[in-house]
Each structure stands twice: as C-alpha cells, then as structure tokens.
Amino acid sequence: MGSTGEFGNGKAGGGGGLVVPEIKFTKLFINGEFVDAVSGKTFETRDPRTGDVLVHVAEADKADVDLAVKAAREAFEHGKWPRMSGYERGRAMNKLADLVEQHADELAALDGADAGKLLSLGKIIDMPAAAQMLRYYAGAADKIHGESLRVAGKYQGYTLKEPIGVVGVIIPWNFPTMMFFLKVSPALAAGCTIVVKPAEQTPLSALYYAHLAKLAGIPDGVINVVPGFGPTAGAAISSHMDVDSVAFTGSAEIGRTIMEAAARSNLKMVSLELGGKSPMIIFDDADVDMAVHLSTLAIFFNKGEICVAGSRVYVQEGIYDEFVKKAAEAAKNWKVGDPFDAATNMGPQVDKVQFERVLKYIEIGKNEGATLVTGGKPTGDKGYYIEPTIFEDVKEDMTIAQEEIFGPVMSLMKFKTVEEAIEKANCTKYGLAAGIVTKSLDIANKVSRSVKAGTVWVNCYFAFDPDAPFGGYKMSGFGRDQGMVAIDKYLQVKSVITAVPDSPWY
C-alpha cells in the first residue's frame, strides 16, 4: 500500500509514506468566525488508512447549536441574505463554486484522508460535481416562481414562495463534500440560513467550505458549521424550537430519531434521505460485460458506502452462469489500497465501527447458508480494508438480503421471469434506487414503472445529475435532493388573495 504523494502541502506520515494533508480549520464556524466549543471539548477524527488520529476538532453540543441557530436566525430575520434578489445570491454562490474549484486538490486530499475516499476520484468526480451543483442552484436562485391563480370568485390569487427560515442540515460521512453542497446549495438559493452538522467521522472539508463561503461573500450567520456527534449536536438541531426545517441524509435508524424529535419539538419540516437495499436487475438479453461492469461499480464503488449501492443483484437464469464467473473475476481485480494511490479502486471503510459491522454481516451471510463466491475477509495489516465480497444462493429472507450492509458485499440471486424480478425487487422496506440492464424497450418501460424506487437507472448506474430529482420511496425516506424540486424543502408557499370588486376582467 505505497502512495504517491503529489499533494504539496502534505507531510509524509505513517510507515508507508502516506500523504497527510495540512489541516487548517478545526474549530466550529459560527456567525462568520471559527470558535472553540463552549465546553472547550474536542474529539478526534481518524485516518482510516491507518486508524491513526488526524487531528482534534472542536466538539459542538447543545450550547453551541444554540449559538449557531441564534446567528442563523439573526441573519435570516435581519440580515440581507433572504432579502437579496435571487440573482445576487446566485452571484455569491457562483463565486463559492469558483473557490471550490480553485482549491479542489486540497479539498480532495482532505476527504481522502478523512473518509478514505479515492484522491483521483475526488479530483475528477466529487469536487467538480460539487461545483456543478452549486452553479446549478446559483442559476436557480432567480427562478423560484409562485403562480397566479384563476380563483373562482371575484378575487385575485397568487402564491409566493418564501424562504422557510433557519434550516438544520445533518449529513453523513460517505461523500462529505457532495452531501454538504447537496443540502446547502438549494437552501442558499432559497434564501435560507443554515446550521450544518457534518458527520463526526468526516468534519474537515465542511469547515473548509465554511471558510470559502465567507471568502465568497456569503454573509456571517448564513452558513454555520457545528461538527459533533449525533446524540448531542445532531439531537440539539432536530429538537430545536427555532429551526424551521431539518434535512438529513443517513441511516433509517437515525432518520426515525430525527423525525420523532422534530415532532416532539416544534413540528419542523423534515426531509430524510435514508438507506437502501437497491436491486440491480439483469435480463437475459443484456450485454453481459456491461452488466458485470455496472453491477461491480454499483456495489464496490466508494467501498460500498453509498446509499444507492446495488447490493441485491438479480440475474436472469439464461446468463446467470456466465455472469457469476465474470463478476467474480471483476471483484478479484478490484484493487483495494491506499486511496492516495492512483491505481487503487477501493480504499478502506470509513472507520472501525463500520469495518467491524461489515465483517459481522459477512459472517452472518456465511452462517445463513449463502455461498461465498469471492472475498469475505479483511485485508491488509493496518486500517479498515475489506475484500470485495460476493455471495450467491442468497434467499430473499436472509439478513444479508434484507438489511443494508453499507460495505462491499454483493448478494447475487437468480430469477426466471420479469414478473418474478419485479416482485423480488420490491420485496424490501426500502425504495431508493434500482438498476435495469436490458436491450428490450418493453422490459425497460414495464420494470421502470413497476419498481418502487425513487430513481431507476436503465443500462447505467449512479447516473446523477443536478437537474434530476433524487430521493426515496418507503423507508428510504421522503423529500428530494437535486432538481428544482429540491428547493421545496426550504420554501414555504403562501397564498395571497385580494378581493377585486367590480372588475370587467378577472
């Protein structure tokens, strides 16, 4: 696991010549300043390549969240951000996008060291996607339209779409940068002010973005970042009496907690983007090599730490044998190593907890009687690396087929007919995504309409776009990210009705 250290500022650390980037921001960002936590406490964030501590970060708790919400509320009620024209907000957001692009290498390195994400992909996927997301919403800010209404009586009616107020954003550790901008960009466009709690596993890039936001001219108090833990800082946000909307991406388990807290406190608006157990359905007429490529990507990309991972792969019986052989080989060739090494396909799991959890599921799979095709073990003597793992002879009711593993573990199953595939695909409490591989138009249309998932990918996977709404059905959550509809989470609709007496026209 050597590494190439072409990242300038970093220092070589650890035994293997690891590059560790310089870490500039480790305090809470509240009202435009970096400050210590009220309690003075800090917590560690670790490098999953080694398990070593990267740095200590200020640990926010309720008192800090209170300060952040206060700053956000002030910025909303009396600051300029919500009152600026959408066009002007868009200009500031575009500047932030410029700054993200200028610092892309440094930011990609931060996520690499903090989350174990591939440096090369960070530079060519995560950072550009984040900038594109910002620019999309920068251009949306002046296109937030209500409607004039044909009201039945002698009235004039129209709707105004107003920013909802102070937004709480709680995001996960798997795509620290993408997740930050996924929530923050539409909230900014809408004119809201924000308190972000990044995941405790990956607080570093969020703090850097706070710094860049200030440089871009986003006023103090509009974006606040409070790194800390779920049960303390996260809970403080979801139960805060002065937060108007909370947007969360993470596990279904935490999603429940957040929704309950929202209900118990001030009935704040809630949007949840939760887990998944997404089916990849491969038909006999599929191009087998494409199908293998897509399904490999669908479960091993980002070390399986992705909500839309295609973790259940259904292959029609006609091509099943050929598929298994090729998929096993592809998994064996999927290189596990230091994410700063350009040759690596997959870095370590994000931390010890996840690492142990995935290994536990693998053991359960073996105990339940699934057949291990490849992988199934940790790898390397340091850090949290796991071999890409494929199980076959998986039954629908097995734990590994029902529960989200969030690691590089594929469950492979065979099917006969389209109807069977549809039924099995839907046999889950989740409904986030689905993949279909086929050349048949009819099958594509039929299955895409029948699968209960928020995104259906046909002959592709992970095909995200800032303009395409994304979100779940069933216990994968509700509310959408991306697209113009994402802004709805951060808007209130107000109807204004005026009497128009005696007009010749209405």
Place this chain on the structure above:
Amino acid sequence: MATESNGHRAGGEENGGGGGSFKMPEIRYTKLFINGRFVDAVSGKTFETRDPRTGDVIASVAEGDKDDVDLAVKAAREAFDHGKWPRMSGSERGKIISKYADLVEQHAEELAALESLDAGKPVGVTRVVDVGNSLHSLRYFAGAADKIHGETLRMSRQMHGYTLREPLGVAGLIVPWNFPAVMFFSKVSPALAAGCTMVVKPAEQTPLSALFLAHLAKQAGIPDGVINVVTGFGPTAGAAISSHMDIDVVAFTGSTEVGRLIMEAAAKSNLKQVALELGGKSPLIIFDDADLDKAVELAIGGNFFNKGEACVAGSRVFVQEGIYDRFEQKIADAMKNWVVGDPFDPRVNQGPQVDKVQYERVLRYIEQGKTEGATVLTGGKPCGKKGYYIEPTIFTNVKDDMIIAKEEIFGPVMCLMKFKTMEEAIARANDTRYGLAAGVVTRDMDVANTMARSIRAGVVWVNCYFAMDSSCPFGGRKMSGFGKDDGMHALDKFLAVKAVVTPVHASPWF
C-alpha cells in the same frame, strides 16, 4: 455650453468629449463576423455609421447582403447540425455563457462608450443600465441552460409519453438601434441557452457593439459558427434573413411596419417561426390619489428616457381631472431642469436622436401636432446647431384621434390628456392598435388591480415604469407583436417541442 430657451442646454459644439472624463473608444471591429472570423462583405461594400452628436462619420463598416447572409447561415447550420454547441449539456453551455458575461463585465467601459457614441445615449446610463442589463441577461440564461424541461404525460391509453424540448436550429436575430447591446443579448442569451446557433443583423445605425460582442463571444469559448454577425441594411441583409429557406426562426425587435415585412417574408419562404417585439403607444394613467411627485417623475422618465427612443415609452399620459392642473404645472417646472446635450457629459439627461432620419421624423410629428391644434406646453423645437438634438416636448389639449396621439413618434414627445373616470381611462387606454406596456399610478389597491386586469398590454407597471428584469416576461399584444423576451418564456422561441410516445405492454402500473 450655450443655453437655449426653456432652459434646455445644448452641448455638442465642442465635439469629441464634452465635459466628461470618458475616453473615446477605439473602433476595432468593423467587418462581418462569420464562422469565427472577421471578414469583408463578399461585395466588398461598406457603409458609414455616424456620430449623432455631430452627424460626422465614426467608421466604415462592412455591408452584408444576401451572399453574406448565405455564408453566415451556412456556418450556423454546420455549427448546429454537426458542431458541439447543441449537443453540449446545458450545464456546459451555461458555463461558457457565464464566461461570456465575465468578459463583457471586464470590458464594460469600452462597451458603454461604444453604445454612447453610436446611439447617442448618455454614457453614465449605458455604463450602468445597458451594460448592467446585458450582464444580467447573460447570467440569467447561463443559469437557465440546464433547466430546460419537457414533461412526462399521463396519457389516457397504455402509453408512455413525454415531451422533449429541443433547440429549434438556426435563428435569425434582427435587432434595433435604441439599446443595441441590450437588444443583442435579449435575443442572443436565450438562443445560446437553448442550444441554437444564430445569425444576428444589428441595426445599420448602430453596428459597432454587436461586432465587439462577437469578438468577446469567441474569447469566451463560444464555438465558431454559433454566433455570426452580419451588419447591413434591412431591405438587403434583413430581408435575406427573413426569407432564408434554411433559417428556422426569426426574432425581431423594431417597428410594426418592418415586423409585417418580416412576417410576410417568413410566410412566403419556409414558414419559419416568427417572434416580433414591435412598437407601442403605451398609456400612463395617473389617478387623483397618486403621489404627484412620483407621477411627474414617472411621466418624465417614461417619455424622455433614452430620448424617447424606447418601444415602451409611455407616450400617452392620462391624468385624472382632480390633479390635472397641478400635474401640468409641476411637470412644466420639472422640465426646466432636464438637460439635453453631449451624451459623454455626465450631467446630461438626454442625448441626440440616433440619426438624421429619426430626427427629421420626430420634428415632422411635432409640426403635425401643432398643425392639428395641440398646445405646446414645453419644447417643440430642435436644439443646438449640430447633430440631432431635439427639445423634450409636451403637448396638451391633445384629442385621442390626433395623429400624435395615435402613431408612435419614437422621440421625446409626450401627449398629455385629462380624464374623469376609471372606466373612461380603461376605454381610452385600450383604444389603440398597440398593446405593449402601460403604467398606472395610484395608491388605491382596487384601482390598481382593476386597471391591471383591464388594460390590454403585455406589461402593466403599477407605480413604476421601465421596471424590466431578466426574469420578467416581456412582449406585446395586438400590433405590438407576439412572443416574449426575458424570463424562462423567452426560451420558447428557440425550442421545438417533440412528443415521444411508446406503448407500455401489460404493465401492472402506468
């Protein structure tokens, strides 16, 4: 500067620079811009563009005719059918359009100066308004390019239906001389966002900024052939565009008269789509309860801004009888402070009319008004010894059927009339073949709402005037034209809607 009667001071004798610290722009681009290069006209001909402060020639510009339009269309067609522009993602086009805006911003001073020089517009205004508007338009549509949506349809049978909105193809854009750069971008920005390619014919009176903007477009990374600029005259270059068999849509801003010609030519040739933003005789209606100072300010701005060379000029001012006398007194007083002079002098409110033809035309209408029996409250004469300056003119005792009350004068001439009731105001406001804009000045909500709904115009301004914005759809009714500029609706002119329908067999869900 010499002071004339009525307090209107004329500048311009001291040619070239007035009292301002403004640098005269260097004229760098005077050839046609086709397929990414500046080229002479096929015929080698050139024409002159003149400085309206003096009538002197500023520069000789290549004169495009049918042959040049053919070359431009050929380049645009190639760029559309085989080039990358229409096939790029909206997001990528948006980035390039943003870059274009950045370049325009970097060259703001030069652009503002070109506009002022070529069109006689006050330089303080062109720097803030014309350049500002141009930037806003480009950035608005840069952000729109990746948000062009069709719909999926709930069809009544077992069908999967959706619409695609596709770029229409090659657009012909014929733009006028009153706001040359603003007009350029009002058409070019949405056309670029939609993924179309285009041939722009700027007005012969004001060709300079369009050529400069073509140069900046290339620097911004807009591929060759996407934007082509053919300078020249209406009956030659303009006609070649509107009757071209390989242009898919022509969008025009200008006079109703020329709009007709364009539409006829489009019909006779290939039935290309047409969008026309034409003239107006817009009413400004001031009620008894209006804030009087505000009303006077709006009437002045609405008539004399940009020397009255604005399609939306509120040239028919109706004042309710209760405040009429006070209004007349106040506006006559206010006009004493209105300065006519060299547009490069920052103190000036009104520059010269754009050229000799317009100048003589406006003076003819003024004489017409006097002959018809209207009373000159202020102005009524040319101003200064050189160039095309006219005193801001207000007529009173105007009858609705007078020529000056019916025809678009396109100069600094206001018709001031009295009215009694709201119903009368509505009837008289609508008594015109035009329908571009209208202004209503009142504090009463019911009056505002009723007037807004009853006037047949494309935009109604309540307690404001010229309140335009890149996000607000703008365009006329009746003989003021059809089609919208600004707002997401502006894209429609440049998009084709295609429905795609597939049967969905035996599916449990539709």
